[in-house]
Amino acid sequence: MSYFxxxxxxxxxxxxxxxxxxxxxLTSRKGAITQQYPDNRETLKMFxxxxxxxxxxxxxxxxxxxxxxxKCEIACPNGTIEIIWDRGIDxxxxxxxxxxxxxxxxxxxxxxxxxxxxxxxxxxxxxxxNFENSVYDRAALTRVLNEPGxxxxxxxxx
Amino acid sequence: MxxxxxxxxxxxxxxxxxxPEGVASxxxxxxxxxxxxxxxxxxxxxxxxxxxxVAAWFQLxxxxxxxxxxxxxxxxxxxxxxxxxxxxxxVKADKFLYNLAPYFVIISSLMALAVIPFTKDFHAFDINIxxxxxIAISSIGVIGxxxxxxxxxxxxxxIGAMRSGVQTISYELSIGLSLLTMVLITETLQLSExxxxxxxxxxxxxxxxPAIIAFMIFMIAGTAETNRAPFDMAEAESELGAGxxxxxxxxxxxxxxxxxxxxxFIIAAIAATVFFGGWLSPFGITxxxxxxxVFWFLAKTLTLVFLMMWFRWTFPRLRVDQLLTLEWKYLLPxxxxxxVIMAAVVWLxxxxxx
Amino acid sequence: METxxxxxxxxxxxxxxxxxxxxxxxxxxxxxxLTIDGEIIKKVEPDLGYIHRSIEKMCERDSYQQIVHLTDRxxxxxxxxxxxxxxLTVEKALQLAIPERVKVIxxxxxxxxxxxxxxxxxxxxxxDVGALTTYFYGFxxxxxxxxxxxxxxxxxxxxxxxxxxxLMFDIHPNFVKRVKDFIAHFKTKLPEFDTLLTENIIFxxxxxxxxxxTREDAISFGASGPVARASGYxxxxxxxHPYSALDRVTFKExxxxxxxxxxxxxxxxxxxxxxxxxxxxxxxxxxxxEHRVKTNAVIKLPKGEFYQKVETARGELGVYVISTGxxxxxxxKFRSPGFSNxxxxxxxxxxxxxxxxxxxxxxLDLVIPDIDR
Numbered sequence: 066m067s068y069f070x071x072x073x074x075x076x077x078x079x080x081x082x083x084x085x086x087x088x089x090x091l092t093s094r095k096g097a098i099t100q101q102y103p104d105n106r107e108t109l110k111m112f113x114x115x116x117x118x119x120x121x122x123x124x125x126x127x128x129x130x131x132x133x134x135x136k137c138e139i140a141c142p143n144g145t146i147e148i149i150w151d152r153g154i155d156x157x158x159x160x161x162x163x164x165x166x167x168x169x170x171x172x173x174x175x176x177x178x179x180x181x182x183x184x185x186x187x188x189x190x191x192x193x194x195n196f197e198n199s200v201y202d203r204a205a206l207t208r209v210l211n212e213p214g215x216x217x218x219x220x221x222x223x
Numbered sequence: 224m225x226x227x228x229x230x231x232x233x234x235x236x237x238x239x240x241x242x243p244e245g246v247a248s249x250x251x252x253x254x255x256x257x258x259x260x261x262x263x264x265x266x267x268x269x270x271x272x273x274x275x276x277v278a279a280w281f282q283l284x285x286x287x288x289x290x291x292x293x294x295x296x297x298x299x300x301x302x303x304x305x306x307x308x309x310x311x312x313x314v315k316a317d318k319f320l321y322n323l324a325p326y327f328v329i330i331s332s333l334m335a336l337a338v339i340p341f342t343k344d345f346h347a348f349d350i351n352i353x354x355x356x357x358i359a360i361s362s363i364g365v366i367g368x369x370x371x372x373x374x375x376x377x378x379x380x381x382i383g384a385m386r387s388g389v390q391t392i393s394y395e396l397s398i399g400l401s402l403l404t405m406v407l408i409t410e411t412l413q414l415s416e417x418x419x420x421x422x423x424x425x426x427x428x429x430x431x432x433p434a435i436i437a438f439m440i441f442m443i444a445g446t447a448e449t450n451r452a453p454f455d456m457a458e459a460e461s462e463l464g465a466g467x468x469x470x471x472x473x474x475x476x477x478x479x480x481x482x483x484x485x486x487x488f489i490i491a492a493i494a495a496t497v498f499f500g501g502w503l504s505p506f507g508i509t510x511x512x513x514x515x516x517v518f519w520f521l522a523k524t525l526t527l528v529f530l531m532m533w534f535r536w537t538f539p540r541l542r543v544d545q546l547l548t549l550e551w552k553y554l555l556p557x558x559x560x561x562x563v564i565m566a567a568v569v570w571l572x573x574x575x576x577x
Numbered sequence: 578m579e580t581x582x583x584x585x586x587x588x589x590x591x592x593x594x595x596x597x598x599x600x601x602x603x604x605x606x607x608x609x610x611l612t613i614d615g616e617i618i619k620k621v622e623p624d625l626g627y628i629h630r631s632i633e634k635m636c637e638r639d640s641y642q643q644i645v646h647l648t649d650r651x652x653x654x655x656x657x658x659x660x661x662x663x664x665l666t667v668e669k670a671l672q673l674a675i676p677e678r679v680k681v682i683x684x685x686x687x688x689x690x691x692x693x694x695x696x697x698x699x700x701x702x703x704x705d706v707g708a709l710t711t712y713f714y715g716f717x718x719x720x721x722x723x724x725x726x727x728x729x730x731x732x733x734x735x736x737x738x739x740x741x742x743x744l745m746f747d748i749h750p751n752f753v754k755r756v757k758d759f760i761a762h763f764k765t766k767l768p769e770f771d772t773l774l775t776e777n778i779i780f781x782x783x784x785x786x787x788x789x790x791t792r793e794d795a796i797s798f799g800a801s802g803p804v805a806r807a808s809g810y811x812x813x814x815x816x817x818h819p820y821s822a823l824d825r826v827t828f829k830e831x832x833x834x835x836x837x838x839x840x841x842x843x844x845x846x847x848x849x850x851x852x853x854x855x856x857x858x859x860x861x862x863x864x865x866x867e868h869r870v871k872t873n874a875v876i877k878l879p880k881g882e883f884y885q886k887v888e889t890a891r892g893e894l895g896v897y898v899i900s901t902g903x904x905x906x907x908x909x910k911f912r913s914p915g916f917s918n919x920x921x922x923x924x925x926x927x928x929x930x931x932x933x934x935x936x937x938x939x940x941l942d943l944v945i946p947d948i949d950r
Contacts, residue, residue: 072553075778079538085773086281086537086710093280098717101285114731114749136874142643178646178737183745184874192731282713378594382616382931452707453779461602461705462931537773539780540707542932543616 111194116177119146119170120193121210128218129211131189133165137181145175165211172198173206187221263336263485268298270484273525274532281536308473313376316470320374325471325478327367332485335360339492340414342502342516353414354406357493358399361448364482365391368450368457371479372467383466386543387457390447393550394454397444400558404437404565405430405497408574418501423576425500431575433565438498440554440561445490446531447546449483453538456546491527492520499523591619598627602705602935605945609922609934616930621923629949636909641667641741641876644909649735651913652947654694655889657726658687660739665820666885666896667741670878677822678866679743684822685756685859686726686738687887688852692763693722694890695849698942702842703774705939706783706932711774718766725755741876743869756860760853767849775846784839788925788937791836798924799917802892803844804941808836814888826858838933841940875904891915891942915947 100109111117123129133150147169152161168190182190190210200206234254238247272287272294279286287294312321337348338356350356365388372384405426409417420426427434447454458466468479495501501523502516509515541549568574591614597603606627612620632651636644641663648659661683668675700715723733729749730738738745774780790800795808805812813830815823831847833840878900886895892914899908918941926934 078776078778078781081772082774082777083533083537085769086533089283089714090277090280090533093283097285098283098713098720099285112728112731112749114729114746115727116731140640140642142639142646176646177732177735178643178649179731179745180642180646180737183740278709282710283717284713378592452709455707459707459932461707462935464600536710538708539703539774539777539783540932541779542783542930544930545779545782 111196113194114192115194115196116179116192117196118172118193118198119175119181119190119210121168121190123212123215124218127212127215129189129215130187130218130221131165131168131211132187132217132221133163134186136184136186137190140180140184142178142180143174143176145171146181147171164217168210170208170210171206172208173203189221259336260333263333264481266488267481267484268302270488270528271301271480272298273528274484277529277532278536281533302477305477306474310473310475311470312472313470315376317374317376320370321470322475324367324371324374325475325482327370328364328482329367329478329485331360331363331367332482332489334363335489336485338414339489340418340496340501341520342514343415346415349413349415351411351413354402354412354417354493354497357489358395358402361398361486361489362391362395364486367482368467371471372457375467375470377470379463379465380467380469383457383459383463383469386459387450387467389543390450390454390456390546393547394444394447394554397440397550397554397558398448400555400562401437401441401444402493402497404433404558404562407562407565407569408434414496414501417497418503421500421503425498425503427498429574429576430565430568433561433568434498436557436561437565438494440558441494441498442527442530444550444554445494446534447550449486449490449531451483451487451531452535453540454546455535455540456543459540461540487528487531488524491524491531494527495520495523499527589614596934597624602938603945604701604938604943607919607943607945607948611931611934613931618926618929618931618934621926621934623919623922625919625949627949628946630946632950633909633911637905637907640904641878641906644906645739645741646735646737648911649737650946651911651950652889652891652894652915652944653734654697654944655690655891656734657690657730657736657738658887658889659894660737661687661821662885662887662889662894662896664739664741665887666883666898667876667878669885670881670883670898670900671741671872671876673742673870673872675743675870676866676868677864679868679870680822681859681863682744682748682868683739684826685856685863686729687821688855689722689725689756689759691852691890692849692856693719693726695845695852696722698845698890698939699770699774702936702939705935706780708774708777708780711770714766714769714773718763721755721759721762725752725759728752728755740869742872743867745869747868748863753860753863756856760857760860763849763853767846767853770846775842781839783932783936784842784940785835785837787838787929787933788940789835789837790921790925792834794921794924795836798921800892800921801914801917802888802890803831803841803848804892804918804921806831807833807840807844807940809834812893814886814893818886820885820887822859823855826855828852828855838936838940845940845942877902877904878906886912889914891944891947892918911950913947913950915943915945919943919948 121129121131133148135148138146138148148165149167149169150163151166153164154161182192198206235251238251242250276286287297290297290300335357338350338353340346368387369384372380406412408426408430409420411417423429427438450457458468468476471479502520504515504519591612593610593612596609596611598606598608603609608624608627610622610624611618632647635647639647645660645663648663649656651659696715696719700712703711726736727733729752730736790808792809795805795810801812809832811830811832816830828851831844831851833844878898880900880902883898883900884895886893893912894914895912897910897912898906901907922938922941926937929937
């Protein structure tokens with residue numbers, strides 16, 4: 066007798082399973098979880114904290130907040146950040162002072178761990194939300210974050 | 224007789240009036256073969272597209288919607304891509320059998336199409352042993368699968384082919400017996416006559432309980448026969464990679480792929496013809512327009528195809544020994560008992576006729 | 578090779594096939610050398626090392642803050658719990674007092690990670706036994722957790738949210754609301770997991786009585802996590818050595834005694850319910866306070882050996898640090914759950930069919946980078 070009850074119960078479980086998928090089939094129009102990515106570029110907004118790439122914000126007068134302390138370079142586990150620095154003369158005090166020449170960022174080596182941004186004392190670098198980083202030449206992934214001719218924002222070092 | 228159907232008759236008359244009889248029939252056969260080939264390569268592509276869209280909707284996805292309107296040309300583009308691809312093969316393959324196998328599979332599935340009645344006059348080859356012919360032809364396809372799996376000299380392919388062989392041989396029985404159950408009512412093997420019999424009610428209604436059991440067995444066995452999930456032992460991708468067609472590429476792979484979908488169509492078409500009255504409309508509502516028969520036939524067939532897709536996208540796969548247990552310990556005994564019940568029903572005149 | 582002669586013309590021979598490293602069922606670059614007789618498995622030899630990145634060696638040159646981000650890349654499905662393990666070890670060594678807020682948030686995020694890992698596992702489990710649709714249903718729910726993680730931690734997979742001394746930044750203002758939404762959503766979806774797959778007759782036939790691991794074997798192979806608990810070996814680190822805020826929540830340890838594939842499956846399903854209840858208990862009362870304790874910029878652990886274990890989604894993860902008082906460990910050893918769990922595969926898969934091996938392997942829930950490190 067268990068032979069027939071097995072068949073009955075088996076078919077019942079199969080039908081309940083089909084009910085679940087059938088329900089989703091009927092509501093598939095609004096239930097689709099797919100994002101049609103390149104088409105939804107305008108509406109696609111990443112979260113504020115999303116780690117896409119490291120950027121260095123500049124203000125209107127082309128000034129950044131990086132003092133060239135190299136803490137980020139030390140904190141980075143992969144050697145992603147390379148700071149090429151120089152000693153310049155401070156106009157106000159006339160003393161020799163460290164300033165950055167180039168803040169080199171190798172995006173191709175970055176693991177997005179966030180330690181550099183965490184350790185930065187002057188909030189000079191932060192996360193950018195751009196994630197479309199495909200390029201034809203990997204040299205394009207090595208970026209200089211400070212813009213040409215940019216200066217240190219006054220008052221950052223105090 | 225509507226105009227569309229009289230065209231075929233006109234062509235037939237014209238051919239026989241201009242040529243000697245022998246040449247004319249050969250030309251006519253070639254023409255019919257070409258038309259069928261054209262229709263079914265397109266139909267196969269449509270079925271692939273349908274499967275992809277249906278699967279997407281079951282899986283909370285959108286599915287192909289880029290090429291053509293709503294992705295209608297997607298599979299066409301895929302076929303073109305496969306045509307242009309290189310045919311790679313293994314060095315130690317048995318070249319002759321390796322190349323022969325895809326043709327076995329595709330030809331056997333196209334041959335089976337010949338006897339399927341689309342509507343009263345759209346029926347290429349109405350032989351009096353129609354069902355017998357279908358059962359016989361549908362088991363040839365497995366030879367292609369066995370050849371392909373064995374000759375490509377790949378152990379995964381070999382396991383897949385052997386599983387497929389064992390599966391098709393077992394499930395042939397159920398397919399045959401469940402159809403024979405219905406033949407007890409129709410008293411004929413000819414498909415057009417089987418449909419005629421159903422003017423008094425579709426066979427699934429006429430035969431009531433034993434017919435429903437036979438239908439369920441037929442659908443299970445048919446799914447197994449076409450090597451589709453939950454019976455896709457031959458290509459179980461999480462176990463065997465791609466199964467018997469692991470080493471095939473390009474158009475040869477496409478033949479296997481297309482054959483699978485045409486086989487699915489054939490199984491659904493047989494079920495629609497034998498159990499659901501083929502081209503007959505429900506309650507004879509459009510009996511005066513014979514051309515709508517094609518519509519009813521395709522509607523029934525595609526509904527059954529959808530059912531098979533629903534199975535595929537819901538159920539886990541059986542294991543190979545469970546597959547055989549299901550056939551030999553469940554389907555076959557039930558089927559044999561079912562035939563006896565059906566014989567009793569027919570003998571005692573318990574069928575439901577309108 | 579052993580042959581049994583049935584007839585002079587027909588010989589039955591065992592043969593070997595390589596399952597992997599490019600195979601859908603091995604979930605990564607694991608190579609299994611199978612010795613098969615027909616369909617019956619006679620021997621399984623795992624061949625490791627395809628994704629070995631020498632993480633333990635790299636730890637010897639990194640500072641303790643940097644080690645944390647390497648653990649993301651071990652068991653990437655429970656990366657937050659791995660991070661927590663390293664941070665707990667460092668904090669234990671430094672004897673830092675961690676704020677209550679940090680402890681609670683760490684526990685919530687850890688349990689969410691566990692749910693998301695099990696969601697993925699459930700989808701893949703279904704896919705391995707042939708039900709492809711489960712994959713997408715599992716990912717739908719995992720996606721919600723990923724969004725929570727992305728909003729708070731900034732990344733979806735390799736979070737690196739924990740730092741020695743606390744959390745890298747405070748939780749996002751939307752965090753609590755999103756987690757509550759998720760709990761409400763997931764409570765309606767988890768029963769569907771059961772109706773779709775667990776109760777399915779084919780699935781039950783495929784998994785019940787397959788790959789049986791006894792309690793004694795589980796202990797002697799060093800199994801942990803759901804694999805060991807399915808064999809009746811109560812070994813939940815969260816129960817026996819509670820860390821973070823796990824000492825103040827009540828939850829049941831998911832235990833089964835059958836030890837077969839289905840038991841391992843059910844244990845994980847039950848764990849999702851338990852994790853959900855842990856998150857529910859904590860989400861409403863996250864204490865106010867600091868999200869981070871100030872540590873030195875260069876952390877130097879005192880001389881000595883330190884060990885801390887946590888329960889990841891796959892089992893017990895141990896972090897063993899030998900410090901000589903410098904800024905990097907002298908030696909760091911991860912006791913990863915996947916490695917021990919893989920070691921018993923040969924023991925439980927022999928005698929089954931190829932399909933059984935795939936189902937069994939799916940319930941071991943292997944993550945290959947966790948095994949190779």
